[in-house]
Amino acid sequence: MKKKRIVVKIGSSSLTNKNGGLCLEKLQEHVQALARLKALGHDVILISSGAVAAGFTDLGYTSRPASIVGKQAAAAVGQGQLLHAYSQEFKKHDIVSAQLLLTKQNLLAKDLYQNATATLTELLKRNVLPIINENDSVSVDGLTFGDNDMLSALVSGLVQAQMLIILTDVNGIYRDNPRVNPEAARYDFLAEIPNELIKATSSEGSSVGTGGMKSKVEAAQTALALGSQVFIGTGSGSGKLVDIWEGKGDGTYIGDDPQATVKNSKQWLALHSMPTGKIEVDDGAALAISAQGRSLLPVGITKIGGRFKADDVVEVLNPAGEVIGKGQVNFSSEDLAEIKGLCSEEARVITKTGKRQVVIHRDQWFSATRKEQM
Ligand SMILES: Nc1ncnc2c1ncn2[C@@H]1O[C@H](COP(=O)(O)OP(=O)(O)O)[C@@H](O)[C@H]1O
Numbered sequence: 001m002k003k004k005r006i007v008v009k010i011g012s013s014s015l016t017n018k019n020g021g022l023c024l025e026k027l028q029e030h031v032q033a034l035a036r037l038k039a040l041g042h043d044v045i046l047i048s049s050g051a052v053a054a055g056f057t058d059l060g061y062t063s064r065p066a067s068i069v070g071k072q073a074a075a076a077v078g079q080g081q082l083l084h085a086y087s088q089e090f091k092k093h094d095i096v097s098a099q100l101l102l103t104k105q106n107l108l109a110k111d112l113y114q115n116a117t118a119t120l121t122e123l124l125k126r127n128v129l130p131i132i133n134e135n136d137s138v139s140v141d142g143l144t145f146g147d148n149d150m151l152s153a154l155v156s157g158l159v160q161a162q163m164l165i166i167l168t169d170v171n172g173i174y175r176d177n178p179r180v181n182p183e184a185a186r187y188d189f190l191a192e193i194p195n196e197l198i199k200a201t202s203s204e205g206s207s208v209g210t211g212g213m214k215s216k217v218e219a220a221q222t223a224l225a226l227g228s229q230v231f232i233g234t235g236s237g238s239g240k241l242v243d244i245w246e247g248k249g250d251g252t253y254i255g256d257d258p259q260a261t262v263k264n265s266k267q268w269l270a271l272h273s274m275p276t277g278k279i280e281v282d283d284g285a286a287l288a289i290s291a292q293g294r295s296l297l298p299v300g301i302t303k304i305g306g307r308f309k310a311d312d313v314v315e316v317l318n319p320a321g322e323v324i325g326k327g328q329v330n331f332s333s334e335d336l337a338e339i340k341g342l343c344s345e346e347a348r349v350i351t352k353t354g355k356r357q358v359v360i361h362r363d364q365w366f367s368a369t370r371k372e373q374m
């Protein structure tokens with residue numbers, strides 16, 4: 001049997017008691033289920049919420065804080081307790097666990113993204129079970145994952161997981177919020193997540209969760225595009241994750257098996273990198289890079305916007321001003337200004353290099369308009 005990678009996301013709603021605090025019995029059951037899944041011989045990565053839930057009482061709050069600063073302080077108190085509980089429980093199953101706290105900023109730069117990937121890969125190689133959460137206490141407003149659903153999808157892509165299992169307090173995606181409309185029917189299987197479904201799904205969640213079903217459906221769309229099959233639902237007992245993995249889970253399965261994976265460098269470009277400038281191209285260049293899989297050459301460039309360095313990421317726009325993709329540039333904005341619109345021969349004279357004058361190589365390009373790429 002070939003070893004597979006499985007990412008399991010456990011939301012606050014599946015880790016808490018009636019008062020919103022951390023429920024140790026639930027955590028113990030999850031660990032038993034994770035241990036049984038890992039015993040099948042697969043790599044298992046856990047994305048766990050629960051830091052705020054674990055910390056708010058010791059901080060003096062009577063209920064889960066609503067303010068950002070309150071949540072950040074509660075997470076600072078609770079994350080240590082959460083990880084202590086997990087590592088103690090995993091030890092009982094002879095599993096070494098590790099903590100990774102991520103923020104969006106940790107993945108913005110390519111070297112940081114590669115570093116996180118390398119650390120995760122090394123942990124998995126050494127048979128460790130990584131436990132990931134957002135680093136809530138230092139996350140900056142506007143640059144947070146917000147809920148752990150999207151974080152779990154991004155991690156699934158990063159480790160090229162076969163399956164992302166999102167455990168929550170409801171047994172799947174319903175056509176309407178089942179708390180509001182108990183008659184709503186469930187989707188047992190979805191081949192894909194259309195944008196209309198995301199729009200139609202409510203972000204109303206449990207009293208402790210963030211994002212409701214909407215953020216899960218959005219995360220499922222991303223994970224699917226990155227090559228992971230997805231399950232959203234619930235379960236009980238130590239066999240629940242093995243059951244889900246074997247297709248017998250109580251919830252919604254999304255995507256057929258197996259999905260085409262996306263290279264990590266493309267994932268970084270598409271989902272993490274922050275463009276620092278813009279390049280406008282003519283129709284011929286737009287067609288070449290977005291539909292014909294070619295690299296971008298100086299001759300097709302009509303306009304340069306912003307200041308950027310070589311290796312920065314820029315947005316590329318067509319003559320109508322629409323963003324057609326993002327790419328890592330080989331020239332700074334100053335150098336590019338000197339060769340824009342020139343054919344390669346002319347550009348070579350100016351840059352005084354013998355090399356082909358490629359502005360964005362097709363391997364460093366992500367097309368926003370070619371669906372099959374993502
Ligand atoms: N269409 C829907 N199908 C299923 N659940 C939904 C739907 N719309 C909203 N929900 C709500 O989403 C909640 C789960 O989201 P959330 O509380 O954020 O969980 P978690 O803490 O596990 O991330 C469910 O309790 C349910 O009330």
Ligand SMILES: N[C@@H](CCC(=O)OP(=O)(O)O)C(=O)O
Binds near residue numbers: 148209
């Ligand atoms: N990172 C936060 C969890 C954020 C959140 O509420 O996520 P979720 O319960 O997955 O919707 C924590 O550890 O408490």
